[in-house]
Amino acid sequence: MSEGLIKNIKDLAGEHNLASGTSICAGCGALETVKLFCDILGKNTVFVNAAGCMTLLAIYPFTPFSGSWLYTAMASASAGAQGIRDALDILIKKGRLSAAEDLKVIVLTGDGSAYGMGLSATSAAIDRCLDFYYLCYNNEGYGNTGHQDSAATPYGARTATSSSGAGFIGRKKDLFSIWAAHKPAYLATVIAAEPMDFARKVETAMKIKGPKMFISLAPCPTGWHYEPHQTVSIGKLAVQTGIWPLKEYKDGKVTHTKVIKEKLPVEEYLKLQGRFEHLFTPEKNLVLINEIQSSVDQYWIDI
Amino acid sequence: MYRIRFHGRGGEGMKTASRILGSSFFFEGFQVQDAPKYGAERRGAPVSAYVRADHKQIYERGEIHKPDLIVIADETLLHVTRNTVLEGIHENTVIFIISAMSNSELEEIINSGKSIIKIDPAALPENYHRFLSPITASASACFTGKIQSSNLIRGVKDELKTVKDDLIIENVAIAEKIFNEMKSYSGIVTETGEITVLRDPQLITLPLHNSSIATPVIRTVSTSVKNQTGSWRTARPVVLYEKCSGCMMCNVYCPDSAITKNKDGFPVIDYNHCKGCLICCEVCPSGAIRKENEKIRRSETV
Ligand SMILES: Cc1ncc(C[n+]2csc(CCOP(=O)(O)OP(=O)(O)O)c2C)c(N)n1
Ligand code: SF4
Ligand code: SF4
Ligand code: SF4
Ligand SMILES: [Mg+2]
Numbered sequence: 329m330s331e332g333l334i335k336n337i338k339d340l341a342g343e344h345n346l347a348s349g350t351s352i353c354a355g356c357g358a359l360e361t362v363k364l365f366c367d368i369l370g371k372n373t374v375f376v377n378a379a380g381c382m383t384l385l386a387i388y389p390f391t392p393f394s395g396s397w398l399y400t401a402m403a404s405a406s407a408g409a410q411g412i413r414d415a416l417d418i419l420i421k422k423g424r425l426s427a428a429e430d431l432k433v434i435v436l437t438g439d440g441s442a443y444g445m446g447l448s449a450t451s452a453a454i455d456r457c458l459d460f461y462y463l464c465y466n467n468e469g470y471g472n473t474g475h476q477d478s479a480a481t482p483y484g485a486r487t488a489t490s491s492s493g494a495g496f497i498g499r500k501k502d503l504f505s506i507w508a509a510h511k512p513a514y515l516a517t518v519i520a521a522e523p524m525d526f527a528r529k530v531e532t533a534m535k536i537k538g539p540k541m542f543i544s545l546a547p548c549p550t551g552w553h554y555e556p557h558q559t560v561s562i563g564k565l566a567v568q569t570g571i572w573p574l575k576e577y578k579d580g581k582v583t584h585t586k587v588i589k590e591k592l593p594v595e596e597y598l599k600l601q602g603r604f605e606h607l608f609t610p611e612k613n614l615v616l617i618n619e620i621q622s623s624v625d626q627y628w629i630d631i
Numbered sequence: 632m633y634r635i636r637f638h639g640r641g642g643e644g645m646k647t648a649s650r651i652l653g654s655s656f657f658f659e660g661f662q663v664q665d666a667p668k669y670g671a672e673r674r675g676a677p678v679s680a681y682v683r684a685d686h687k688q689i690y691e692r693g694e695i696h697k698p699d700l701i702v703i704a705d706e707t708l709l710h711v712t713r714n715t716v717l718e719g720i721h722e723n724t725v726i727f728i729i730s731a732m733s734n735s736e737l738e739e740i741i742n743s744g745k746s747i748i749k750i751d752p753a754a755l756p757e758n759y760h761r762f763l764s765p766i767t768a769s770a771s772a773c774f775t776g777k778i779q780s781s782n783l784i785r786g787v788k789d790e791l792k793t794v795k796d797d798l799i800i801e802n803v804a805i806a807e808k809i810f811n812e813m814k815s816y817s818g819i820v821t822e823t824g825e826i827t828v829l830r831d832p833q834l835i836t837l838p839l840h841n842s843s844i845a846t847p848v849i850r851t852v853s854t855s856v857k858n859q860t861g862s863w864r865t866a867r868p869v870v871l872y873e874k875c876s877g878c879m880m881c882n883v884y885c886p887d888s889a890i891t892k893n894k895d896g897f898p899v900i901d902y903n904h905c906k907g908c909l910i911c912c913e914v915c916p917s918g919a920i921r922k923e924n925e926k927i928r929r930s931e932t933v
Binding site for chain 2: 337338340341342343344346347348349350351352353354355356357359360363364384385386388389390391392393394395397491492520521523549550556557558559560561606610
């Protein structure tokens, strides 16, 4: 990792700020997200981590982090971040910590927490203009407990609690818009499969004080039922099919940071994942596939 | 009591195997315990599951330390967690393994003097990896000589009731096939009576601490490197330096920080930690990372 501005992908290569040896699944897209985030943000960090897969990162006495880490309940990570931010500010004010030693406070949660249980505490933290980062790795389900559906599960996906028929019948919650309605200092969707877009957004956020919110789509071989080596390919397809729009909110405006001119059919993305297998076998469910395709098309018409 | 221990890797279906076997025993009228051993381990990590079955109430709890049957679904475990896999072999322990190694090779590695029953993957369908649960459960059921095939099938169906019909049919078919093929071993696994407590627990009394020091706190960074997750690997990425351009895509996309950069700017894979996800192979624009079979290379490193 080079210090300073990230101009090309090589600037993200080399030594990493997140160490190896974690208990996370091989090929985990969420781990890839956290690793990239740590590399861009630097070492002076304290992660406030709500229960979920990523809490397995630090299992006593092991931690992969180069900085601090605190475990919280699923609903209260943003409240925990407030406490830490306040404590750091007080220490600096009293001269017990130099401003140079200040730490960046990052809430790290899954979608179960961000889209559901933790939404209220996060809403309040944005209201209070808390100076923090929020990184939601979105594996579109309650991964750690066996991939039950969450408010971020896409329509039609099979999960442990929507394991038959047409899959999940709910519609993925639009957390980006919900958070944007709070007018945070910065908000973006990202994905580790597009590291340069990711890096530019984190670097933009680093210059801003206040709530800096990130939602990262995190392909999950275990819950989405695909082979671990496909994590990056599936991530890229999520962007190229238009399923995962990359965008940012700043100064009251939403901008799409990667507009795909010739979007691939959603099928290309869906067919690689076991959670959508029922859309293709025993015979192709064109009604459902077309429904998913038209909701993606509609999104891009509406923006 | 029958004490049966399954060893595999996360994702290979050993928990399901133990449940199928447990249910089959249950339908046969046995009292049963079946459970996986849980840790924080994930897909690819060595895992185990166990089954106890008896006609009397079972009071024994916890892990099985003296198994009558050890099932090894993944032979690479013999290299990485050998002591755990072979723990507690006794006079009558039978070992069942799915392995392409020759009998003499296996006997040399296992070196227990016990009878080893082997199925060669070559004799199984090409996609047998997806069916390790019915394969190992049905073989185990057959070895006891106490489970009728009808109750085995009931066990398979019961455990898989949430999956697609055609998948159930495939699972049942392979369970029946293995059960029949293993017939000559029927009854080879026998029960062992009560096992007296091996050693008294050593109780230590901890002083009462106040909460500020009783909370687990890690005071050093990056300690996770002490975990050698290289043992999770079933496939190994190998850099072909003659093809490598040094673009470092592999280093950027490896989720596990298991690729470093040497002083000439080329990638070096840290096999002590690489979990074998093969993302690096897939993202390499020069086709400079080859996938190798871990079994062949295992003896050379780790
Ligand atoms: C209040 C509460 N309910 C349930 C749980 C059990 N639990 C632990 S992790 C988890 C899943 C969290 O899902 P998500 O936030 O999406 O993270 P992921 O596991 O997918 O990484 C659940 C339900 C909990 N820890 N706290
Ligand atoms: S279940 Fe999915 S998100 Fe959780 S650690 Fe495994 S791959 Fe990562
Ligand atoms: S296979 Fe490649 S990408 Fe996966 S952990 Fe090993 S080095 Fe990293
Ligand atoms: S991605 Fe391929 S070409 Fe690039 S550094 Fe890695 S091995 Fe070499
Ligand atoms: Mg989740």
